[in-house]
Amino acid sequence: LSTYDKHKDVLEALGISKQNKGVFDGEWKGSGSVMQSINPVNNEVIAEVTTGSVQDMDTALDKVVEAQKIWREYTIPQRGQVLLAMRNALAANLQPLGKLVALEMGKILPEGVGEVQEYVDVLDYALGLSRSMSGSFIPSERPGHAMIETWNPLGVTGVISAFNFPVAVYGWNQAIAFVTGNGVIWKPSPTTPLCSLAITTLLEKVLREQNLPPSLCSLVTGGTEVGHKLVTDKRANLISFTGSTAVGKKVGITVQERFGKHILELGGNNAIIVTEDADIEMASRAILFAAVGTAGQRCTTARRLIVQESVYDKLVGKLKEAYKQVKVGDPLDQGILCGPLHTKSAVEAYEKALKDIKAQGGDILYGGAVIKDGELAKGNFVMPTLTSVTADMDVVKNEVFVPILHTMKYKTFDEAIHMNNNVAQGLSSSVFTSDPAKIFKWIGPAGSDCGIINVNIPTNGAEIGGAFGGEKETGGGRESGSDSWKQYCRRGTCTINYSGQLPLAQGINFG
Numbered sequence: 001l002s003t004y005d006k007h008k009d010v011l012e013a014l015g016i017s018k019q020n021k022g023v024f025d026g027e028w029k030g031s032g033s034v035m036q037s038i039n040p041v042n043n044e045v046i047a048e049v050t051t052g053s054v055q056d057m058d059t060a061l062d063k064v065v066e067a068q069k070i071w072r073e074y075t076i077p078q079r080g081q082v083l084l085a086m087r088n089a090l091a092a093n094l095q096p097l098g099k100l101v102a103l104e105m106g107k108i109l110p111e112g113v114g115e116v117q118e119y120v121d122v123l124d125y126a127l128g129l130s131r132s133m134s135g136s137f138i139p140s141e142r143p144g145h146a147m148i149e150t151w152n153p154l155g156v157t158g159v160i161s162a163f164n165f166p167v168a169v170y171g172w173n174q175a176i177a178f179v180t181g182n183g184v185i186w187k188p189s190p191t192t193p194l195c196s197l198a199i200t201t202l203l204e205k206v207l208r209e210q211n212l213p214p215s216l217c218s219l220v221t222g223g224t225e226v227g228h229k230l231v232t233d234k235r236a237n238l239i240s241f242t243g244s245t246a247v248g249k250k251v252g253i254t255v256q257e258r259f260g261k262h263i264l265e266l267g268g269n270n271a272i273i274v275t276e277d278a279d280i281e282m283a284s285r286a287i288l289f290a291a292v293g294t295a296g297q298r299c300t301t302a303r304r305l306i307v308q309e310s311v312y313d314k315l316v317g318k319l320k321e322a323y324k325q326v327k328v329g330d331p332l333d334q335g336i337l338c339g340p341l342h343t344k345s346a347v348e349a350y351e352k353a354l355k356d357i358k359a360q361g362g363d364i365l366y367g368g369a370v371i372k373d374g375e376l377a378k379g380n381f382v383m384p385t386l387t388s389v390t391a392d393m394d395v396v397k398n399e400v401f402v403p404i405l406h407t408m409k410y411k412t413f414d415e416a417i418h419m420n421n422n423v424a425q426g427l428s429s430s431v432f433t434s435d436p437a438k439i440f441k442w443i444g445p446a447g448s449d450c451g452i453i454n455v456n457i458p459t460n461g462a463e464i465g466g467a468f469g470g471e472k473e474t475g476g477g478r479e480s481g482s483d484s485w486k487q488y489c490r491r492g493t494c495t496i497n498y499s500g501q502l503p504l505a506q507g508i509n510f511g
């Protein structure tokens, strides 16, 4: 565990030891298998975690159900004050938490810190909601009647998260589920357990200080078995699942079978369109961040670049130059823009994608190799890659979670929109243009069919204030801002008769 010793200061400050208990339901425990957290820079073990068993999940569900009975009685502004304390605890640990994200997940340090900042931001947002989330007073057709909409907590929100945002995805859900009065139980990715331990430890401290049952934010680390237990259990009123489309589809069906509620945040296959009237310099900077940021491991990473044929050579030429400047290396080192892939199996997926591209007639314009020399050979490092393909090739239809950007040409703007929409996924999309007519077409009914529809910004890097999520095989869920909070609530339509008479709706006279 030499990686542990190297980063001992940060790990100890966040309460992480060489051996850890991976379940929290008011107390720390764990009766499942031992899992190792691996540093993707060199594939060395950072620390070990005794994960949860199905029995641990069962007990944790009981605990969170009990705790929520206390939490739901807090007024919403009172809940806001608890969220404020959580916000301050996270903000005070922004740098160490960001470093832990970089160490365990492999994204570069500024992105690791940015991810924790996103959690702080959504807690700010939830604090605002605690003074503003309101129902409506609806006009009644009957005299002496009032119609009111109430928003009460669903009960327990189960959060199942992916490896690539090991802090923020939980944050979006925990903050909003919590302000709406829910208890939360978290099943994180099996490859990023340390991030979930650090966050849960901070939340535990706040909850204890606030004299609330700490099981309100419970954690059960582990793999498919404990995830499946959570998904099938009726005590989890809402399952918020973030991960691949293949797993999300199964989760959605299972939750639906028991008439639970779900939010599905699944895979993307995001495109950027660059028109002939775009600012090519700005577009190329945005594309670099969208395609290479987080080493291509964001759900909103740009995977397809659709360029008007008259500016294709100019833009792709600029991109090749920009790609040459990208430093690949240890995500904790200054000046590095591209860290490693998270696991060895992601490197295999990258190699397979390269083979498929060539077999289907595509060309590699830049990159296209696993890094096998020097220090980086110990880790999961690959070259960010640019290809030239056509829209009908199979390789552009699927999400491969690596930094490969497929470029292709179009003639008319309608054709470009069709190419954007002609995939199974529907998460994020961007157009670079200076033409208002194209902008309004893009955001209108015949425009992009995605949940995120950007103009002159990249596909990634969403703000927390908007509702985040996508259509089609991306699952249809929305998280974070706007009115996403309503999904964590039971909506009541209350009609109150204060007239002393009994007039019926639609003027019905009954007896």
Ligand code: NAD
Pocket (backbone or CB within 6 Å): 160, 161, 162, 163, 164, 165, 169, 187, 188, 189, 190, 222, 223, 224, 227, 228, 231, 242, 243, 244, 245, 247, 248, 250, 251, 264, 265, 266, 267, 268, 298, 299, 300, 399, 401, 427, 469, 470, 474
């Ligand atoms: P994954 O689907 O392999 O795993 C996600 C989670 O599901 C993990 O916690 C895993 O343990 C759990 N799981 C696996 N099988 C399960 C089962 N049968 N029942 C319940 N839980 C189960 O995904 P990943 O590789 O960790 O993440 C990458 C994927 O996530 C990409 O497809 C990416 O696009 C997607 N993603 C989407 C968003 C979004 O907001 N749309 C955000 C981040 C990541």
